[in-house]
Amino acid sequence: MSASTPRLVVAAPASGSGKTTVATGLMAAFTELGMSVSPHKVGPDYIDPGYHALAAGRPGRNLDAMLCGPELIAPLFAHGSRGCDVAVIEGVMGLYDGAAGRGELASTAHVAKLLRAPVVLVVDASSQSRSVAALVHGFASWDPQVRIGGVILNKVGSDRHEQLLREALEESGVPVMGVLRREQRVRTPSRHLGLVPVAERHSDALEAVRAMAAHVRQGCDLEALLALARSAPPVTGPVWSAAEALAATPPQSAPASPELASVPAGTASRLRPVVALAGGPAFTFSYAEHAELLEAAGAEVVSFDPLRDERLPEGTAGLVIGGGFPEVYAPELSENELLRKAVAELAASGAPVAAECAGLLYLARSIDGKPMCGVLSADARMSERLTLGYREAVAVTANALVPAGARVRGHEFHRTVLEPGAGADPAWGFTHPERRVEGFVQRGVHASYLHVHWAASPGMARRFVAGCA
Incomplete structure (x- = not known):
């Protein structure tokens, strides 16, 4: 074509x-x-x-x-x-x-x-x-x-x-x-x-x-x-499609769910695991292809606003929280205690949770002293220093998105500092331009400052949805 x-x-x-x-x-x-x-x-x-x-x-x-x-x-x-x-x-x-x-x-x-x-x-x-x-x-x-x-x-x-x-x-x-x-x-x-x-x-x-x-x-x-x-x-050349990208991904890199593999197009949404996608003013950073890949992998993607909604979407089996500005809305996010509790309970259940940058901060104990979800034993604060640039990374710990050893290219863009910056089981080991470990993997949670584009690694969506099922 x-x-x-x-x-x-x-x-x-x-x-x-x-x-x-x-x-x-x-x-x-x-x-x-x-x-x-x-x-x-x-x-x-x-x-x-x-x-x-x-x-x-x-x-x-x-x-x-x-x-x-x-x-x-x-x-x-x-x-x-x-x-x-x-x-x-x-x-x-x-x-x-x-x-x-x-x-x-x-x-x-x-x-x-x-x-x-x-x-x-x-x-x-x-x-x-x-x-x-x-x-x-x-x-x-x-x-x-x-x-x-x-x-x-x-x-x-x-x-x-x-x-x-x-x-x-x-x-x-x-x-x-x-x-x-x-x-x-x-x-x-x-x-x-x-x-x-x-x-x-x-x-x-x-x-x-x-x-x-x-x-x-x-x-x-x-x-x-x-x-x-x-x-x-x-x-x-070819025209990209989420379904074809998933079909071309080697199964061994992201095992598919047998239950979802047999679900035909148009099947009632109750057979598709609900993936909650954070949005609203505090979480505006998301590539359109991510939701398309999740849906092609068998999920029903439902958006919600952590500033406004007090509950996760009904039937939520997995949670994706992209980038944005939680530091700007820290008081409002903190005041929404019902949702913070719901997110913490979902994470404690072992359900897949993928959090990038703003999502990482939202899962922390606090941002500039304002209580957040408390999923991660870390605290965030604003900084004068801008962290910006492309990164090459390898997955240190097997997680809801990738198996251990998977290599990705990503991007960091933030003016916040998280202390500590990595958990006992880090998400990534950066290999270029500097070497360090970063992020958190615990139960179903994958949380990191690193933004990645799932079109480059469509197996992430398949692996995530399989975990939801």
Whole structure:
């Protein structure tokens, strides 16, 4: 099969140039024209896809060549963009910035090449004029396999400033497809881990997305950008599907449940174990493919909000708590004693519990002195230090997700410290870029700071659901 969806990568020379504003505004503007838009984000970031989803009305999906491997980028893209009129892919950091020490791996340029997608470069022009031509020329000529099809000039100060920039870029051979003036309305609030997630400010976020769409409509040539997206050639190869990914996973790496293996599609949900998936403002970090894999493995996935719901979903047989901001909502989470008790009881029963980062903190005894679930004998506190980066790890202890010895690539992203950082049976032994043990495995609980993408290890979902059964 082939991925023939028209597509466009929104990149920049560096972070802070305006990629998110342009990408989100483009998604919303194309959607307002009646088009079905597929939103994507290069890298592991969970927050920007929330704004993308709000703009496009469908899940924002990540394309991370480090976490999933280069071979899955095109299949995952084809899965997410199936049936869409156009796809907009927001880059990460600068165009050529990838995983540290790994060359181009996981960079925006790498993903653009894997998808054969043209790139529009968003340039912060606020402190330059003629030099912009040298900057664009350098980016356009650095890698001949990366096709920079246009430039959007951001933070332009005046008509005279725009004229100088356009005159300079005439010599570069790269067309100007947009000029955006400085605009306060399109700014979104940030805090210690980046933008404030959509789930925490839905009405304000919706207004911000509308402002981004208006800003892009006013300053960009939408027809030219759409023509550039339509110039992308087809990408041949398979389309990712959760069911096929599970079928292709060697049984010995994640033993299937005989009971679930014989359950036909459409069987009554009572025959499918209920997996509770934490959501709401405190737990917004989750890849869409995780729920799809759990359902393909035989589970009924039911979302709940630990800030609001006092009970786990009826019949819960397993619990998945992804990332987010429990440190921001520690008082509210702590006040929900009934749910904290229910989570502790589920964990004590031996049921599978998979907790990543925020989930790890929620299972701890406390966050900044506020009582949490008390499943783990550890306490969390906010820190001034940002822990950020890709990790390579091996499973130290067999657990609900993987057998001992399984190797994964993951990502850490937090400003909290957990003391101690590992239990008597650690979850992971990090092998790169540093060597240390991390996380907790006890009974059915697997809790760790490490974010992993289950599309790279679909056996995790199968093993987890088998444990629920």
